[in-house]
Amino acid sequence: MPISPATAHHRQRLIEQLERFTTRDDSQVAVGRRLLDDHPDLPLHGFGIAHSMEPELGEPHHLLIVLVGEHNTHAITAWGSALGTEPVIDGARHTLTTVLDGIGIWATATIPEDDYDMNQAVFTPTIDDVSGTYRGLLVTWIGEDGDLLIVGHPPARDVLSAASYYYRNACGQRLRPYNGRDLADSIDRRWGRFVAYPTRTEWQLRDAAEDTPGAVPVTWMHAQEGDTQDLSSVVARCPSCQRPSRSLDYDPVEGHRVHMCPSPACRHRWPLSDSPASSLKEHA
Template structure:
């Protein structure tokens, strides 16, 4: 454990840094002085502060953050025991979370990857580890492209149903294929390893071979290879009467329009909240500008 005994000059430097916080409370400053006075040999780089307008029941409103080295878990343990408590260990993350004179005392450090037993940290996900359970499938979103990761190798129809439900209920969108593909083309089977690092709530996924000891079957739905479309309240197509929820914008006027879900119909009509008669357009016709439904309603 690194020991940095704060000499008087260093103590003053650390306190001077702390006093620069505009929202510093007197109690936080007093707690910092007491910690430096009573535990001069414990590792400490600097202080930070935090406050909560509505703290949880039993929790202090104001806290003092002890900044140690990012991987100084031994330092976390030393501070915890000096304050008559034990470190809170969740996976590779070690935390100090206590109070002193009604001021919260908080610190955190993590075990480096090179020193952490990743094999022991591997696990099989449950419903508590993923974004949602849809149709009995464990589904979690992945990355910024909207890709979905599904635990197991379920049938294609179940993957498509779960994908549709996720985008409809969570995102308010419909996921549609483009460039002559179908959504089933975006489904990819794989094997992966789930590792509780830094913690199980912050797990990471590694692709592995099927024969790996911790291999878990997974299915990817790659949304980045699709087109997402806004959806609204169900509305019947005025031409073929097929109900649909697809919404888009007219390419020329920018007006909000409904899209018929039938590939054989392909009609488009304005989202008309004023009761004007819809101006229909067939898929294979030239697309004229849609009528201004507001003016239409007032004529």
């Protein structure tokens, strides 16, 4: 692709931008100047900087990020050639990583979806592609609302069991129905295709008809439609009915945390300070 030389004004703007970023050490500025001086014909939209507090052995403490454009993979190749290294290609993402004068150089760009063979990127997920397994089910947390995705169409009881296990162990919460809903109503069975775009570790799931090549059965557990309840790290007995409980709630008047009896017939609340630790091994 054609590459336009940087104008003197553009070069000065990039240096001023970099100087504003670097307040402690001018070594990144020096490397930025060198890149502009040695390779004026290569595309460069801007700089970024990063620092590592505990870098791996042999890795630089300071990083200079070279911004070439979100989808300009040709620029990544050109910079790699100029700096004597080969970009790392992972799926649609091209990444340049090298070191110059003790400063790490990093740049990345991704092939646009329209220019990438999505059919070749379709894959069948394995345990390495999900958050974990539960009773043989491939389970992953997905989205920002706490939804769970399960590969396959397992029975509802297995879906609810997996959701309960996840919320208890990963979130320290109990998932409960509310407003008269049944948690099983939040189960949504579909078919979809897993697409390794931009990379397999950052895959996408796209709805598909059952007879679409590469489609696999998937089950969504829309957990945000349930009521999550925090769990205490200790088990205490309800002063009213003596049932063991880890359930926590907020006092609607005082606004502080309280224990809550899990029994629907009791629902007694009592202060945390009045809840001695228990050696019970079975949690409510």
